[in-house]
Amino acid sequence: MSKKPLTGTTKLAQANPIASAPEREVQGLRLVRRKPKTTLKNFRLSDSDIQRLHQITEAVNRESEKFLSETAVIKGLLALGEKTNPAKLLKVMKEVL
Secondary structure (H helix, E strand, O other): OOOOOOOOOOOHHHHHOOOOOOOOOOOOOOOOOOOOOOOOOOOOOOOHHHHHHHHHHHHHHOOOOOOOOHHHHHHHHHHHHHHHOOOHHHHHHHOOO
16 A cells, blocks of 8 residues: 655644744743752761661651651751751760761
């Protein structure tokens, strides 16, 4: 079976969807909401640091209604460190290190 060759322009090729829609609606339309990409960061923790993290996670999970992972606890500690006085943090860090 031979196909009939297309000659000229088709209605589909002539249609301009951007020209048919009002300009302001096309610019304001957000179809895809992109989440910020997370970046992975690795840390080396000593055995005592890992033990402390486990203890903190267990204590938080006893108080919480739902299970929280160690990652959630670390994020919470980072938020807490953001609100804490830097001099106080430095003093604690010197004691630990």
